[in-house]
Amino acid sequence: MAKLVVIYDQPKDQEGFENYYFNVHIPLAEKLPNITGAEVHRVLQKQNTSDNQYLLAELHFENSAILAQSLATPEGREVTADVANMMQFLNKPPVVLIVD
Known part of the structure; x- marks a missing residue:
């Protein structure tokens, strides 16, 4: 199995980030072809x-080849490009x- 792991720091606009992330970005990610599962975790301690x-x-x-193929699809490019839209809520x- 291969995983794409994304780590977000504390947003500068938490409410805006949460709204956008769960209502826009996650639905885009769910359209990725060949995705076999997904999880979102809140960081409680570090x-x-x-x-x-x-x-x-x-x-x-x-596997990693299927992950790469998935990101190269129109859906993969759309979800990757959507990160720029979330930057209004993030510091970095x-x-x-x-x-793997």
Whole structure:
């Protein structure tokens, strides 16, 4: 399995971020082809960092090749481009990791 992991720091506009993220961005991500699962977690506690992580999202795919193919589709490009729309609510871009 491969995962796309996205880590968001505390937003500058929490209410705006939550509204946009859950009502616009997540529905776009749900349209990604070949996604096998997804999870969103709120960060409750952290250690060994001065960063202020707020939310962590995981998108699951069968393998890294399928993940890459999915992101190359029109739906993948749309959800990736949508991150720019969320920047009005964030202090900095989210960290994006691809893991297996």
